[in-house]
Amino acid sequence: MARDIQVTFDCADPARLAGFWAEALDYRLQDPPDGFESWGQALEAMGVPRERHNDAAAVVDPKGAGPRLFFQRVPEGKQAKNRVHLDVRAAPGLMGEARMAALEAEAERLVARGATRLHRHEPALPLDAGHIVMADPEGNEFCLD
Numbered sequence: 001m002a003r004d005i006q007v008t009f010d011c012a013d014p015a016r017l018a019g020f021w022a023e024a025l026d027y028r029l030q031d032p033p034d035g036f037e038s039w040g041q042a043l044e045a046m047g048v049p050r051e052r053h054n055d056a057a058a059v060v061d062p063k064g065a066g067p068r069l070f071f072q073r074v075p076e077g078k079q080a081k082n083r084v085h086l087d088v089r090a091a092p093g094l095m096g097e098a099r100m101a102a103l104e105a106e107a108e109r110l111v112a113r114g115a116t117r118l119h120r121h122e123p124a125l126p127l128d129a130g131h132i133v134m135a136d137p138e139g140n141e142f143c144l145d
Contacts (some may be wrong), residue, residue: 004067005067006067006068006069006070007067007068007069007070007086008069008070008071008072009021009069009070009071009072009138009140010072010074010076011071011072011073011074011138011140012073012074012077012138013054013073013137013138014054014055014056014057014071014072014073015054015057015071016114016137017057017071017136017137017138018057018058018059018069018071020113020114020115020136020137021059021069021071021136022059023110023113024088024110024113024115024136025059025061025066025069025088026062027059027060027061027062027066027069028059028060028062029057029058029059030057030058030059030060030068039053039057040053054073055072055073056070056071056072056073057070057071058070058071078138078139078140081141082140082141085140085141085142085143086142086143087131087142087143087145088106088142088143088144088145089145090102090103090106090144090145091103091106091144091145095123095129096123099123099129099130100120100122100123100130103130103131103132103144103145104132106144107132107134107144110134110144114136114137115134115135115136115137116134116135116139117132117133117134118132118133118134118135118141119132119133120132120133121133131143131144131145132144
């Protein structure tokens with residue numbers, strides 16, 4: 001039996017990072033609990049102080065196929081290269097120049113939303129079809145693949 005997974009990001013600004021990843025993956029912010037129109041309204045009803053409202057955020061795949069991404073505020077900043085990262089499949093089925101052009105277009109879109117471009121790896125067939133290494137707004141590395 002396959003298990004559901006959640007990918008958790010430690011970060012400084014959960015709302016900002018959740019918004020970035022929702023845009024990057026065509027996800028959406030997780031809805032507030034039933035009976036509430038917004039997370040702010042729900043958190044106030046739960047007695048969470050206003051200064052703690054950005055302690056966590058989550059995004060979900062609207063189709064229900066991908067994992068939930070959870071963002072939690074931590075006091076320390078990112079220290080080193082990620083040991084685990086996401087590969088964003090931005091050019092499925094494409095090879096060569098068409099693949100790299102699709103990856104470049106996605107890199108530009110994400111840079112406009114706060115990402116940083118780190119490295120481009122040219123195709124080295126037969127195994128590596130080429131990819132672009134990026135960082136999200138808080139420096140977490142990911143690949144456009």
